[in-house]
Amino acid sequence: MRHGPRSFSVCLAVNHAVKVSWPATSLPTGSTRHARGTPSAVSAIREDAAPDADGGTDRDADRNADRAALKGDCGNCFGLCCVALPFARSADFARDKDAGKPCGNLQRDFSCGIHARLRDKGYQGCTVYDCFGAGQKVSQVTFGGRDWRAAPETSRTMFEVFPAMRHLHELLWYLTEALTLKDARPVHADLRRLLAETERLTEGDAASLAALDVGEHRQRVNVLLLRTSELVRAKGGRKAKNHRGADLMGRRLRRADLRCANLRGAYLIAADLSGADLRDADMIGADLRDADLSGADLTGAFFLTQPQLNAARGDAATRLPAGLARPGHWSV
Ligand code: SF4
Numbered sequence: 001m002r003h004g005p006r007s008f009s010v011c012l013a014v015n016h017a018v019k020v021s022w023p024a025t026s027l028p029t030g031s032t033r034h035a036r037g038t039p040s041a042v043s044a045i046r047e048d049a050a051p052d053a054d055g056g057t058d059r060d061a062d063r064n065a066d067r068a069a070l071k072g073d074c075g076n077c078f079g080l081c082c083v084a085l086p087f088a089r090s091a092d093f094a095r096d097k098d099a100g101k102p103c104g105n106l107q108r109d110f111s112c113g114i115h116a117r118l119r120d121k122g123y124q125g126c127t128v129y130d131c132f133g134a135g136q137k138v139s140q141v142t143f144g145g146r147d148w149r150a151a152p153e154t155s156r157t158m159f160e161v162f163p164a165m166r167h168l169h170e171l172l173w174y175l176t177e178a179l180t181l182k183d184a185r186p187v188h189a190d191l192r193r194l195l196a197e198t199e200r201l202t203e204g205d206a207a208s209l210a211a212l213d214v215g216e217h218r219q220r221v222n223v224l225l226l227r228t229s230e231l232v233r234a235k236g237g238r239k240a241k242n243h244r245g246a247d248l249m250g251r252r253l254r255r256a257d258l259r260c261a262n263l264r265g266a267y268l269i270a271a272d273l274s275g276a277d278l279r280d281a282d283m284i285g286a287d288l289r290d291a292d293l294s295g296a297d298l299t300g301a302f303f304l305t306q307p308q309l310n311a312a313r314g315d316a317a318t319r320l321p322a323g324l325a326r327p328g329h330w331s332v
Pocket of ligand 1: 031081082103105106107111112113114115123126
């Protein structure tokens with residue numbers, strides 16, 4: 001399978017000069033794209049409990065519920081990923097599309113005209129993508145429910161703000177998850193501060209979001225995520241492998257012992273990870289497109305996102321970390 005310069009994630013980095021420390025793997029996809037759904041809380045992240053004796057809060061135990069709110073709610077979005085983001089004809093997309101131009105399949109009500117047939121029609125990339133809840137935040141909060149068709153004068157800024165918001169929401173996902181990790185307790189107070197700061201940034205007006213240096217904020221978050229990773233993976237001892245940023249494309253890693261491994265930004269495209277032990281591995285930014293996770297154990301693997309899983313292959317025997325769903329296209 002040919003993997004083109006793909007998707008939304010790469011385009012985001014290029015178009016918005018967002019320099020990141022791990023390759024973004026958030027492919028454009030729309031696992032939930034255009035299944036009109038129940039409006040979810042635009043943001044459920046909050047700080048409403050006092051720290052307890054060990055620096056944690058009652059809220060930390062319930063962070064997975066917060067993460068559940070960090071996913072696309074297409075019924076409350078103005079089809080932003082289908083307009084704002086560009087894509088290139090490749091294995092993931094049947095056609096080229098420029099940023100700011102509505103996809104030809106986007107309907108008047110912002111639903112997708114080929115939602116049930118995306119893979120058959122060559123839009124596999126759209127089945128992988130998730131905006132982490134950025135679409136509904138921009139649509140309903142930043143722009144107060146006025147869509148770009150009804151108020152075309154807002155469209156340019158709206159399409160500029162969406163990628164920035166998506167980056168911020170992706171950071172909210174990681175920070176929220178980090179607070180569920182008991183081994184990261186020494187940095188929980190710092191994580192809570194950055195989580196609150198990131199949440200505040202998402203609540204800014206359109207002008208401040210458009211002017212935001214997301215890359216700078218992301219770097220600050222990344223320092224803390226790195227420390228979190230070290231604390232969690234320390235239980236793997238000296239045996240834990242370090243494959244940070246490694247080129248493992250197509251590699252045969254069947255039944256490999258990757259417990260507590262550092263797979264940050266690793267290129268695992270089409271790798272055979274069937275039966276691999278990936279428990280407590282750091283998966284941030286690992287490119288899992290077409291990787292075979294059949295029978296792999298990802299229990300406790302962290303900083304893994306739904307778009308990464310959606311891009312991979314797997315089966316009913318794949319064990320997943322909390323908070324992630326088994327993709328519908330995986331074999332049973
Ligand atoms: S095919 Fe077009 S309208 Fe449908 S999900 Fe993909 S980008 Fe959106």
